[in-house]
Amino acid sequence: MRRIAILGGGVGGTMVANRLARELREEIARSEVEVVLVGEEANHTYQPGFLYIAFNQAPLERFVRPQASLLVSGVRFLNVRAKKIDTASNSLQFENGDSLTYDFLVIATGSHPxxxxxxxxxxxxxxxxxxxxxxxxxxxxxxxxxxxxxxxxxxxxxxxxxxxxxxxxxxxxxxxxxxxxxxxxxxxxxxxxxxxxxxxxxxxxxxxxxxxxxxxxxxxxxxxxxxxxxxxxxxxxxxxxxxxxxxxxHRGAKVIMDSGIGDESGFVPTDRYSLRMKGSDNVFVIGDATDLPISKAGSTAHYEADTIVANLVDELHGLPADHQYDGKVYCFIEGGLDKATYIAFSYTEPPKPTAPSELLHWFKLMYNEIYWLSVRGLL
Amino acid sequence: MSQVAVDKTIDARGTYCPGPLMELIKTLKTAPLQSVIEVWSSDSGSSTDIPVWVKKAGHEFVYSIEEKGYWRIAVRKAR
The missing domain is CATH 3.50.50.60 (FAD/NAD(P)-binding domain)
Structure with missing residues (x-):
């Protein structure tokens, strides 16, 4: 059996785990593949909600769900804190003394203020x-x-x-x-x-x-x-x-620093197109954990998940895993309490302005709810 | 000019946010004193923005070289 371990239960890690479990449903059912999400938090927090909390627009509870409730069938969730990533032996060591070997690893350990x-x-x-x-x-x-x-x-x-x-x-x-x-x-x-x-x-x-x-x-x-x-x-x-x-x-996660695989700030050197960790064939990096000079944002992780999932599925199916991330980022921007706009760009497409509107504000508020479907890999 | 030893290169070509200058500021914060950081930027504005900030922040502007479709801009950390 081949194992894909995903370290980190934020936007990127959860999306990758759920999408892999959907794409590899049959292989997982036949016990040929295992998808393991390793996350230290029992709850998943939708971080854009913090802005609304600060202005008393919503309570914290609206933006928090149990991590296990967001995972589709086929994802094994380990609620443990990782102590070290050992890329030489393809293993993760946990603070509780346990360890986990992997065939492929996705580092989704985020950035931390x-x-x-x-x-x-x-x-x-x-x-x-x-x-x-x-x-x-x-x-x-x-x-x-x-x-x-x-x-x-x-x-x-x-x-x-x-x-x-x-x-x-x-x-x-x-x-x-x-x-x-x-x-x-x-x-x-x-x-x-x-x-x-x-x-x-x-x-x-x-x-x-x-x-x-x-x-x-x-x-x-x-x-x-x-x-x-x-x-x-x-x-x-x-x-x-x-x-x-x-x-x-912000800094990268402590486990990145402790494992000696990050730069001075704890971010993992990553190829900007393949999203593989530099110098590695079986480790991918997603979202804020990369050292890429692009926006650290949920949408970045969302689009990167497409590339990583496609490459992992191809790897397991013996196909050329040559899918490339195009640098796409999409961000809503609240322009006050009742208007919003958005901006989108990629490595090759510069950002263009969009007039703010009340409709976009409502769409942003709607996305705050749609997120829970998105992170399950449904959108 | 091109003989300057570069300690770290940031390839910020085709990136818009946070952008080449923010990447430079971030990198200089953790770089050792006197190290030279070279930024690659496809934004022509970087060749004017970066020297302005470098002067304000008390670092040393080393060079700006135009390549095919991008600029290589080097800064020495001076404080």
Missing amino acids: SMDTVTGLKEGAHSFYTAEQSIALRNALASMESGRIVIGVDVPHKCPVAVLEFTLMLDEYLRKRGKREQFEIIYTYPIGRLHSLVPVANWVEPEFERRGIQSEFFFNVDNVDPDKKIIESLEGSSYSYDLLVMVPA
Whole structure:
């Protein structure tokens, strides 16, 4: 029997496991193939929900489901924490002392926000990149009546449009509560425009002007003084704040670092087309876990899953496993609390702007529910 | 100019988000002092964006070389 192990139960890992189980139903029934999903979390969280939690649009419970309930028949779920990936012996070692050998491995260990990469950040800043952070931010926003809110971004980070969504939603949140006039919103960004994607930056610039949101470019956070409530950039500017909201730098998973297969930040060197780990024939990497210079986003993992599943099925069927990922990314962008737009691009197709509409906002809200079908490999 | 020893190369050709400059910023954060990072970008804007940021951030701009359809831009980490 040949075994495909998938390490990580986020978007990419769960999608790959479910799609493989569907594609290989007959081989699994004949015990010729086994699909094993290794995940350390018993629950699966839809992370885009954190944005809505921060503005009290929905409770956390709406975005959490038991991991086992999302897996189709044919996927074996091991709810354990991996300690080491040993690509030389094709095995995974777990913290409980057990181990698992594999014929093929899919690394889907994600990226993880760290408030420890900048001095004073943990003590002085809020964020919305974990459930706990979103709940704390929701409570802080609800209790504020006036002040200066400074928004900052560190790199690398997942969901690159989330900071703009947050800023626009914050403006509307304060307006709907009749207290926008009592607040100053200052948006800072690491490069020389409002967003990496030029069409998005061009779209949002007049929005910021219309809403009275101030901005500063080339602002990379250097340190935070949580007592004086001051944030300083490495380019030499600083702001005092009443509330600091940061998108912190992300790192790869600890197991990647501990296994010695990641780069300086814990991301796995990956071929941008085949999605195989560099130097390996039987290890694939998906989603945020790669070192690819593309968006760390759920949709990236979604499209990458197509390539990886097709290649694994071909490998098992003795066919040429030559499917290539084209770099496709698709992101919804909330433009406030009742309008949204989207952006799509690939290695060869540059992003093009799309006018925001109420319809797209409703489609985004609908996708928040459709996700549970998508992650089961149904869409 | 082309004799400069490059310590790490980032192939950001055909990538739009986070983009070549963000990739450079990310890489410089963990790179050793004085190391030279070369970014490959198919975005012509990178040849102007990157030197502007490098100056603001106090690093050293080494070169920008136009190749067929992309630019090779090198930066030395100075702080």
